[in-house]
Amino acid sequence: MANLSANLTVFRTRLLLLLALVLLPEMGLVVYSNLQQRQTEKEAARETAVALSRLAAAYHESYVKNTRQLLATLNELQFFVLSTNRAFCESNFVNLRRLLPDYLNFGLIETNGTLFCSAEPGKGPVNLKDRSYFQRVLQTRDFAMGDFQIGRLTGQPALNFGYPVMDEKGRLRRVIYASLKLSLLSQAMTRLALPVGGSVLVVDQNGTVLAREPEPEKWVGRSLSDVPVVRQMLQQKSGTMEMPGIDGASGLHAITPLGDGRTANFFVSVGIPSAVSFAQANRVLVRNLLLFAATGLFVLLVARSYAFRYFLRPINSLALAARQVAEGNLTARVKLAEGTGELVQLGQAFDDMTERLQGRQRELAAANQKITTLNQDLEKRVKERTSQLEAANGELEAFSYSVSHDLRAPLRHIRGFADFLVKEAGPQLSSDAARYLGHIEDSARQMDDLIENLLSFSRMSRAEMHLTKVNLGDVVQEARKSFDEELARRDVEWVIGTLPTVRADPALMRTVFTNLLGNALKYSRDSKPAKVEVTSQSFDSEHIVCVRDNGVGFDMQYAHKLFGVFQRLHDCSEFDGTGIGLANVKRVILRHGGRVWGEGNEGHGAAFYFTLPRGIELENKS
16 A cells, blocks of 8 residues: 555656656746747837937938028128127027027127127127137137037037138138027927937937937936946947936846048937837736746636545555455455446547647747737838938928039039129129129029028928917017118007917917018008007907008909919019018918918008917907
8 A cells, every 4th residue: 555655756757857847848938928929029120210210310400500591601601700790699699599589699700719799798808728628719710510529608518510701712710609508408309309318319429418308407417438338328329229228227228329421429328218119028028927927827726626536546456456466365356347438548648638728829829920920020111111211301401502512612602603703703794794694693592582482481381399488579679670771761660459369379470470561661662651550359259460551552363372382462673572472471470370361452551460369368468
């Protein structure tokens, strides 16, 4: 009996080992599936980080391009950038800073580093020859970006840009610079849809933090050149890497460089923590392990009960009967007449269980294959869409660059050489030749205006709107001041009524009133006196604003052409212009959810109306 008990114990142990061998493939499959899922999620996190890094770099690149275009435009004003009148220079820079609040300061620097003038008044002589952007302009004779610095005049952190001022003989005379508010870089990062725990870091080539999201106030201005992740960013310059971030959390980082067109001046990095990248895979693994443990425990209990009832007990009965027969008790019988059948059934049950496990494994493998196929198809479509988007963005950027540089360069040459021809051979030219030359200069200037207005119209639809409380009366006064020089030589009667406070973008609304007031003054220049009225009416759902003049008016049968691009109702010889102003007005008002239209009568003036949605909380109570 002792040997029988020992044998049954060994049998039970082997049975448990057999069950373990059955469950081990399922355990391995669970681990393998999790490893595959982790790899998939890691690649997805890498693609997300790269896409966000490029998007963040695109936001910053827009500031660089806009600043470069601004400085290039200012550089065209030779009478201004080469002026020796410091008061005139400072006054214009002050007005420019008021129109462009994204910049802290503008100024002109002599080639020896002495500051000639700026929008921010200084308390004494200031020398800026140690500034990196100034040194780079002197070296390259081209647009250059600076590094992080605290402005000596403004006392605020800024990112400076410089542009060479050349004379007619191509000699460097001065450097014009613009100081961009550094906080704009961090503000732009808030528009990124970062994953939970994600971060954006922007550093210059010295490792100083220019922008950070989140907690920009904690990091901006700090030098992190000795931090491993920043040091690796400056060495690697682009691509992806896995290492702890500046906060010590391990994660995946995607790097995108950005510069002034020649060198990478600063680097944008988007980091996604590893805990976030593998969160879903970890949850699935825990769930599968719990399910596996519950399944194994259930199978173990069922197998033990089944073996005791249908296998161990019949074998024990059979062994007792066999022992009795061996001892000579020929009358001993196995009372379980179907004992042999139970053993067969046990074998069949085992085979059925094995077949079911194989079936489950085949189903899981098929499901994994289907998931892999779907993931591959999804990744392919994402890559195709990303490629299409990048191509479209590239074409748009190429178009903008071509318009702003390739088209303008020949115009500058035409105007420049025409000016040289007037200076060199003016007295020798016939009256017809001088007139032809004047036509060339006027046409080149008009073409340059068309290009600038077309670019402005294109940027108008892509500019981000910053909605806030705007008093339209204040906006009208600001727009009116821009015509002070013209009004000094004219007799103009202004009638400005009470205007409401609305929720709108202040810069875009200044564009609207500048265009409408400019048109009113232009087309009423022959009226003595000219009269310009700005009035409004408020209704339940909207405000209606009207700008009216007593000028030449227009034929109402052509009113449908008023707000089209390059649509003009008067000949260029009568009134200058490019036909973009009212198109810009329409685009701005439509983006604010309003409507525009015009009314006029030939010889009796014109009136232009636009509406803005009414917000009760912004009503003008005065």
